[in-house]
Amino acid sequence: MACTCANKTCGAVTCNSYSKCVRSAFGNSVCIPVVILQVRLVNGSHSGEGRVEVLYNNVWGTVCDDIWNTNNAQVVCRMLGYEKSAIATTSAYFGQGNGQIWMDDVNCIGNETMLTDCQFLGFGIHNCVHAEDAVTLQVRLVNGSLDEEGRVEGRLEVLLNNVWGTVCDDIWNTNNAQVVCRMLGYDGSAEATANAYFGKGVGQIWMDDVSCNGNEQSLTGCPFS
Secondary structure (H helix, E strand, O other): OOOOOOOEEEOOEEEOOOEEEEEOOOOOEEEEEOOOOEEEEEOOOOOOOEEEEEEEOOEEEEEEOOOOOHHHHHHHHHHOOOOOOOEEEOOOOOOOOOOOEEEOOOEOOOOOOOHHHOEOOOOOOOOOOHHHEOEEEOEEEEOOOEOOOOOEOOEEEEEEOOEEEEEOOOOOOHHHHHHHHHHOOOOOOOOOOOOOOOOOOOOOEEEOOOOOOOOOOOHHHOOOO
């Protein structure tokens, strides 16, 4: 059987217009992509950050930041071979692209294999300008180590505008720390420390008065100054 129309039922799943339904060797029906999308990050200081661009119809183009979030960024990171979570940022933070805008209103669950597995308007369909290009960046823990109980620890730093900077400890609490641990791929509990417990940072202080509920996927989903 083969179904290439949008939103066609394929066993227990639904194939979009960029996938087709086939029967596997185990007898169940699965969706496989008919559009193999390439992705890259541009204008970052290293390979794990930058403006998101996709290759479609042999032309590189950007992705609009409308409803862009951590779930979408996670799919991009997975496509590039990264296992850890990412921060999603917007407004062409790594510079505006030029030419084609390929994707808009991308809405991923977060466990998809590629962006074409997520809902979006369709290639080339958008209401954006390049000032809305989507980007992705990272967090890290510095000056720590694995403690005696196997817990990862360190001073929190975030990468913004190609510069690593720190997060102020004003109203910093366990809810905030839980979000950071989730971003780094840990699913256990978190402990919040303050007063430069793992040593003072240098240079830029990027965030202050961070106030998370604890269930956010990224610090950018929490209120902050």
